[in-house]
Amino acid sequence: MTACPELSWQLLLAHRFDVRAGEPAELGAALAHLDACPACRREACAIDPTLVFKRLPPIADLDFDSEAERMRQAVSGMRLVARIEPRRSGRARAGRWAAAAGLAAMALLAGRGEPVRREASAASAVPGPAVPAVPARFELPSSAMVEEVGRPKARVYQLAGDRLSVVMIVDSSLDV
Amino acid sequence: MTICRRFAASLLLAVLPLALAAQQQERLSLLGFTFRHQPSGEALALVQPMLSSRGTVELQAGNKMVVHDARVILARILPMLREFDHPVRALDLEVMVVKASRAVMSPPVSHSDLPPDLTRRLRSLLPYDIYELSAQAQLATYEGQEVAYEIGPDYQVSFRVGTVLADRRVRLAGFQMRRSPKGSSVVRPKPLLFTNLNLALDQTMSLGLAKSEESREALMIVLTLRGAERRSPDREP
Numbered sequence: 001m002t003a004c005p006e007l008s009w010q011l012l013l014a015h016r017f018d019v020r021a022g023e024p025a026e027l028g029a030a031l032a033h034l035d036a037c038p039a040c041r042r043e044a045c046a047i048d049p050t051l052v053f054k055r056l057p058p059i060a061d062l063d064f065d066s067e068a069e070r071m072r073q074a075v076s077g078m079r080l081v082a083r084i085e086p087r088r089s090g091r092a093r094a095g096r097w098a099a100a101a102g103l104a105a106m107a108l109l110a111g112r113g114e115p116v117r118r119e120a121s122a123a124s125a126v127p128g129p130a131v132p133a134v135p136a137r138f139e140l141p142s143s144a145m146v147e148e149v150g151r152p153k154a155r156v157y158q159l160a161g162d163r164l165s166v167v168m169i170v171d172s173s174l175d176v
Numbered sequence: 177m178t179i180c181r182r183f184a185a186s187l188l189l190a191v192l193p194l195a196l197a198a199q200q201q202e203r204l205s206l207l208g209f210t211f212r213h214q215p216s217g218e219a220l221a222l223v224q225p226m227l228s229s230r231g232t233v234e235l236q237a238g239n240k241m242v243v244h245d246a247r248v249i250l251a252r253i254l255p256m257l258r259e260f261d262h263p264v265r266a267l268d269l270e271v272m273v274v275k276a277s278r279a280v281m282s283p284p285v286s287h288s289d290l291p292p293d294l295t296r297r298l299r300s301l302l303p304y305d306i307y308e309l310s311a312q313a314q315l316a317t318y319e320g321q322e323v324a325y326e327i328g329p330d331y332q333v334s335f336r337v338g339t340v341l342a343d344r345r346v347r348l349a350g351f352q353m354r355r356s357p358k359g360s361s362v363v364r365p366k367p368l369l370f371t372n373l374n375l376a377l378d379q380t381m382s383l384g385l386a387k388s389e390e391s392r393e394a395l396m397i398v399l400t401l402r403g404a405e406r407r408s409p410d411r412e413p
Contacts, residue, residue: 145373
């Protein structure tokens with residue numbers, strides 16, 4: 001296995017959010033490295049969940065059903081708190097959603113109990129209410145691109161780019 | 177004398193919280209706002225997060241909103257409401273229904289009916305090589321309009337266009353997409369998706385539907401919303 005990339009995944013994947021960022025020269029080797037390094041793979045997918053589609057063979061060995069269930073519980077826990085707690089300011093609410101995204105990220109990163117090499121900033125691969133991807137150096141979208149999809153088992157992956165946003169809704173019951 | 181002082185101090189301590197509470201209650205002010213252009217209900221989600229713990233908001237007949245809160249809070253809400261209640265804007269929505277798939281032949285085929293920039297971007301983000309356009313429509317619409325549209329013979333979309341917010345986002349509420357079963361004009365179209373979408377003005381959203389992360393195919397709805405220069409209904413004499 002090649003060594004983990006020296007550039008952070010935040011920098012390596014910046015071009016996926018902002019076309020002007022341009023692909024770094026190290027990207028090809030870094031993506032090849034993903035296949036063999038679960039820690040990097042989890043960190044990269046936490047920054048950009050749509051990488052799940054890009055790097056199919058290695059990522060496919062994640063147990064998506066159990067990961068989805070964990071994230072569903074994390075997010076529904078946050079929703080319950082939101083119902084019980086008194087009304088807060090918009091900033092506090094944004095913080096709470098960021099925390100929900102963080103929880104979802106941790107649930108995803110917790111994957112198989114392997115240690116995470118670097119601390120991931122955020123993730124977005126949740127069923128039901130979609131939590132946007134929130135890499136630390138990018139702005140938090142003020143609202144989810146897609147709200148409830150009415151499919152309890154659906155997994156929603158979002159990438160909020162500057163000109164193009166990508167949302168993937170995955171559900172075995174979809175007739176596509 | 178000392179006893180008198182202590183009594184006066186105790187009395188003051190007992191009364192002070194009540195006086196402060198009463199003063200706080202007095203600080204609640206009322207803001208009534210009548211919307212001329214936009215529906216008041218759409219502003220509810222914007223006002224609620226701005227309220228203090230004592231603040232309340234209610235909608236009244238005649239497209240009115242009444243907010244009770246501290247004066248300083250109302251002073252922040254009022255300009256936001258004024259900006260929100262702008263004259264109805266015309267919008268153009270481009271909808272493309274695209275079948276995306278992975279090349280299974282060798283050498284891989286990489287056909288695309290989409291614009292080159294969009295194709296390049298999608299290929300860099302997703303594993304699909306082929307993007308075939310199934311249907312396309314340009315919808316001339318405006319804020320607040322209910323839209324139901326048949327895109328080609330197979331697809332139907334319906335939604336309500338929301339208000340353009342300060343951050344240039346627009347909600348397509350109740351976005352529903354249906355597909356007619358192949359070769360049947362009698363059977364009712366099957367629902368594919370029902371949700372609320374939050375689009376950003378002058379940006380493209382690619383919304384993909386797939387059975388699994390490993391699927392070789394996905395159905396994609398590519399939406400681009402832009403401001404338009406047409407006259408909108410409430411600007412007409």
